Amino acid sequence: MNRAIQQMVCTHHGEELWQRIKERADLADLDFFSTYQAYPDDVTHRLVAAASEELGLTPAEIMQAFGEYWITYTASEGYEQLLESTGETLPEFLDHLDTLHARAGLAFPELKPPSFRCQHGEDQSLDLEYRSSRQGLAPMVVGLLHGLGRRFRTLVTVEQTAARAQGDQQDLFHIRYHDDKPEG
Ligand code: HEM
Incomplete structure (x- = not known):
């Protein structure tokens, strides 16, 4: 999820905004999110809160946009076959x-x-x-x-x-x- 949030922000709003969100979420030291590592839920909440402040949207609006993005994100990240076989x-x-x-x-x-x-x-x-x-x-x-x-x-x-x-x-x-x- 964190990786997908990063990609959503970078694609739609650019690298600079992503850096600001990372700083606001106290994650400035982090280079990237590893696919197979689990991060505490708190990290995701901080990212959503920071994105909400930077973009002027409510956390619920950020979560909704993210949910929509997730479908295209997973399809392009190797899960297309899993999506296809689901229905x-x-x-x-x-x-x-x-x-x-x-x-x-x-x-x-x-x-x-x-x-x-x-x-x-x-x-x-x-x-x-x-x-x-x-x-x-x-x-x-x-x-x-x-x-x-x-x-x-x-x-x-x-x-x-x-x-x-x-x-x-x-x-x-x-x-x-x-x-x-x-x-x-
Ligand atoms: C290929 C597609 C998908 C993959 C690979 C995937 C995978 C995942 C993963 C890895 C998590 C995190 C769970 C965790 O960290 O414990 C998650 C959470 C979640 N997924 Fe999916 N997912 C997919 C599609 C969907 C779809 C289509 C829905 C539609 C409703 C959905 C609903 C959710 C929800 C609501 C959560 C939040 C977890 C929670 O409530 O605790 N996912 N998914």
């Missing part, structure tokens, strides 16, 4: 998110993956339950869902219907989708 449509893909993380986990032994469960509706809608050992990542899920919508050329609307941050048992998202592909 050919948005609803099919969302059914297999836990398998995707279990497979990704083979490369990251210290993974504490999230868990998702879908309840499909009849009218191109579904409810997605998100469970996590972490707090505060629900906005990222919204971004991820939009990123997936773009990947599958599917129009997606996402409404959060329950939130742990507001005392609910879990995070719940109501998702409506429909194919954006031209006919024929």
